[in-house]
Amino acid sequence: MVRFRIVTVASYVSLFVLSVFTLGVMPLSRHPSALLGFFPLSPPIVSDGKLEKGKFLVAANHLHDPNFSQTVIYLVAYGQRGALGVVVNRPTDVQLARALPHLADQPHAEDVIYAGGPVGRTRMLLLVRSQTFPLGETLPITEEVSVTSSLDNLTKLVATTTAQFHVYAGHAGWSPLQLDSEVARGDWHVMPGDPATLFDTDLKNVWSDLSSKDAPDAAEWIHHIQPIYPKRPQDSS
Numbered sequence: 001m002v003r004f005r006i007v008t009v010a011s012y013v014s015l016f017v018l019s020v021f022t023l024g025v026m027p028l029s030r031h032p033s034a035l036l037g038f039f040p041l042s043p044p045i046v047s048d049g050k051l052e053k054g055k056f057l058v059a060a061n062h063l064h065d066p067n068f069s070q071t072v073i074y075l076v077a078y079g080q081r082g083a084l085g086v087v088v089n090r091p092t093d094v095q096l097a098r099a100l101p102h103l104a105d106q107p108h109a110e111d112v113i114y115a116g117g118p119v120g121r122t123r124m125l126l127l128v129r130s131q132t133f134p135l136g137e138t139l140p141i142t143e144e145v146s147v148t149s150s151l152d153n154l155t156k157l158v159a160t161t162t163a164q165f166h167v168y169a170g171h172a173g174w175s176p177l178q179l180d181s182e183v184a185r186g187d188w189h190v191m192p193g194d195p196a197t198l199f200d201t202d203l204k205n206v207w208s209d210l211s212s213k214d215a216p217d218a219a220e221w222i223h224h225i226q227p228i229y230p231k232r233p234q235d236s237s
Contacts, residue, residue, distance in 0.1 A: 050183070050190045051075070051078055051083070051179065051180065051183060051190055052075070052078055053075050053076060053077050053078050053141050053142075054074075054075065054141050054142040054145065054193045055074075055075045055078075055190050055191065055192065055193050056072055056073065056074060056075070056190070056191045056192065056193040056197075056210065057072070057073040057074075057075060057085060057179075057183075057188040057189070057190060058072050058188065058189040058190075058191055058207065058210045058211060059071045059072070059073075059187070059188060059207065060186055060187050060188065060189060061211070062186075062187075063187050063188075067117070067118045067172075068087070068172070070089075070207045070208075071087045071089060071090065071207060072087070072088050072089045072203075072206050072207050072210060073085040073086065073087055073088065073117075073172055073188075074086055074088050074127065074193050074198060075193065076125070076127075076141060076147050076171070077141075078179070080176060081176060082173065082174050082175045082176050082178065082179070083173070083174040083178075083179040084171055084172070084173050084174075085117070085171065085172050086114070086116035086117060086125055086127065086168040086170075086171050086172065087114065087115060087116050087117050087168070087172060088114065088127075088166070088168075088198065088203050088206065089114075089203045089204060089205075089206045089207050090114055090115040090116075091112045091113075091114050091115075091203065091204060092112055092113050092114065092115055092169075093112070094112060094113045095109065095110050095111065095112055095113070096108060096109055096110070096111050096112075096113065096158060096167060097109035097110065099113060100154075103155065103158045103159075106158040106159045107158070107159065107160070107161045108157065108158040108159075108160075108163070108165075109158065111158075111166075111167065113167050113168070113169050114166055114167065114168045114169070114203075115168070115169060115170060116168030116169055116170040116171045116172070117168075117170045117171040117172035117173075118170060118172065119170055119171050119172065119173050120170050120171060121169050121170035122169070122170075123149070123169070123170070124149060124154070124167055124168065124169055125147060125148075125149050125167075125168045125171060126147065126148050126149065126150075126153065126154060126157070126165050126166070126167050126168070127141075127145060127146075127147055127165060127166050127168070127198065128145070128146050128147070128148065128153075128157065128163070128164070128165040129144060129145060129163075129164035129165065129195055129198075129199050130143070130144055130145060130146045131144060132160075132162055132163050132164045132165075133156070133157060133160050133162065133163040133165075135148065135150075135153050135156065135157075136153075137150045137152070137153060138150075138153065142193075142195075144195045145193075145195055145198065154167070164199045165199075166198075166199070166203075189210075189211075191210060197210075
């Protein structure tokens with residue numbers, strides 16, 4: 001069972017926005033357009049179309065790091081400054097009402113908080129299924145999923161029965177090219193991060209569900225991209 005420290009309500013009044021890929025933090029601006037400054041708008045470093053925000057990173061069987069073993073990460077940002085994501089399949093036993101008692105009488109009060117990663121575990125990020133409730137101060141990831149760290153948004157979402165969202169304490173971060181190297185090494189399988197999987201399924205089982213899909217192992221993947229040992233020409237005899 002994953003455990004982490006939940007801080008007091010007063011600490012959440014100043015919820016922080018996403019890391020600027022250097023693993024530092026900056027306070028949330030009241031101007032939605034200012035959020036764009038935290039994310040690179042230039043094309044991703046790797047242009048093979050595999051790594052980009054809105055994708056799932058599915059941990060390979062051989063990845064035994066306790067922070068990431070048998071995890072699925074939803075990639076929130078990816079670009080020249082690095083990458084950032086949240087682990088989606090590690091629910092804790094901490095409900096929202098326990099962390100924020102003033103929300104105890106709201107429809108989503110019993111929703112659990114997920115352990116989003118080893119960085120910044122006392123800070124919250126929210127993934128929201130955008131069409132279920134319109135919000136300001138969010139950053140779109142795809143047409144259907146957005147991210148926010150606004151306490152005002154959390155308060156609105158918790159009170160809305162139709163809203164679909166998950167709350168994560170902490171996140172995972174990679175420096176420039178670090179995630180690319182891990183994917184090339186076969187540590188992660190990159191898959192579409194569809195909203196149905198993210199919001200409509202039992203996320204405790206999502207790693208085994210996605211791992212059972214047809215994903216090449218690391219050696220096959222590397223050879224498929226660029227064979228290490230080129231084939232010899234066939235003898236004409």
